[in-house]
Amino acid sequence: MPRSYLRQSVRALRRCAARPHVLFGGVYGAVLASSMVAALTEQGETAPADRFSSAQWLLVTAVASALAHGYAHLIALRGDRTHHGVRAGVRLLLSEWPLVVATVPTLVLLLGAAWGWWPSAGVEYVVFAVNVVLLFAWGVLAARAAGRTWGSALRIGLADALLGLVVVVANAVIK
Numbered sequence: 114m115p116r117s118y119l120r121q122s123v124r125a126l127r128r129c130a131a132r133p134h135v136l137f138g139g140v141y142g143a144v145l146a147s148s149m150v151a152a153l154t155e156q157g158e159t160a161p162a163d164r165f166s167s168a169q170w171l172l173v174t175a176v177a178s179a180l181a182h183g184y185a186h187l188i189a190l191r192g193d194r195t196h197h198g199v200r201a202g203v204r205l206l207l208s209e210w211p212l213v214v215a216t217v218p219t220l221v222l223l224l225g226a227a228w229g230w231w232p233s234a235g236v237e238y239v240v241f242a243v244n245v246v247l248l249f250a251w252g253v254l255a256a257r258a259a260g261r262t263w264g265s266a267l268r269i270g271l272a273d274a275l276l277g278l279v280v281v282v283a284n285a286v287i288k
Contacts (some may be wrong), residue, residue, distance in 0.1 A: 135211045136258075139251045140273070142175060142215020143244040147280040149174055150219060150240045155287055159234040165227035168220050175216040179209035218243050245277035 153167040183206035190205070219240050226233040252273030256266035 134208055136251060136255045138179075138209060138211025138213075139215045140248060140276075141178070142212045143247045143251070144276060144280065145175060145178060145212070146171060146216045146219035147241055147244045147277055150223070150237050151280055151283065151287070154237045159236075161227045161229060161233045164223045164233050164236065168223035168227060171216055171220060171223065172213075175213045179212040180206060182212065183207070183209040215247070218247065241277065241281045245274050245281070248277040249274035 149171045150167060153163075153170060186208075187205050222236055222240050222243065225231055226236040249270040252270035253266045256269040257263075261269065
């Protein structure tokens with residue numbers, strides 16, 4: 114694979130990831146996944162079957178949240194003549210895909226624990242760590258896309274990661 118093709122692909126991926134709805138979905142999905150895992154493991158249930166059930170609930174909640182956001186946008190844009198018709202409505206609903214995709218790392222970790230790929234007990238802490246790192250990355254990406262310097266982008270990423278840490282701390286307090 115030529116290097117120029119690889120560079121073009123990376124640039125295209127960055128442009129896609131820097132779009133506001135993708136950033137929104139990425140951040141929202143990571144926070145949703147952490148919150149769901151915190152809520153679903155509140156009772157201390159860590160058996161593989163419980164992890165499978167948690168993965169199912171997370172997927173249903175992510176899809177429902179994405180559809181709700183898409184529908185809310187559709188309702189808000191009803192008066193806008195550029196967004197009408199069934200196709201425009203379906204396109205608007207499908208544009209919420211980043212929220213669902215952002216929950217995939219958590220789904221993989223939960224399903225891996227459910228299927229015995231790794232221990233089920235304590236997987237929620239790995240989920241929290243992964244999602245905190247993702248929030249950091251989303252913050253840095255958004256800041257860089259907005260033209261911020263690397264130093265500023267890293268500070269913004271750290272602030273966004275703190276949001277994930279709040280979920281982790283809240284989980285610890287609830288237990």
